[in-house]
Amino acid sequence: MDDDLIPTALLTRVLGRHLRLPASWDDPEREEFVAEAAQEVAYRVAELADDWAERAVTEWGRAHWQLPDADTHAQVVQQARTAALVAVLCEVLPEVAVAEFFAVA
Secondary structure (H helix, E strand, C coil): CCCCCCCHHHHHHHHHHHCCCCCCCCHHHHHHHHHHHHHHHHHHHHHHHHHHHHHHHHHHHHHHCCCCCHHHHHHHHHHHHHHHHHHHHHHHCCCCCHHHHHHHC
8 A cells, every 4th residue: 555645654663552452462463453354444545535636626627617727636635535434433433533633644
């Protein structure tokens, strides 16, 4: 997964900090689980971000009666990715304050 698109390193840090894992697991077990969970979350974010970005660009075009220029397109897509990242993290870690996700997104 391209870290520029979906920040898997960031997801690994966030999940490692907030997931409740069995105390009996050693560090390698924890790291492996968190890394796999981060990949799974990254795929979910990527799928949702693709859908939301496509929808957002279409809506922008309808509202402005033209296609967005490259800079506007990039901005709309980035906003969709950020929103998707926060939405999925809210599902995965519902006990964590939403503001924390916006801080890392």
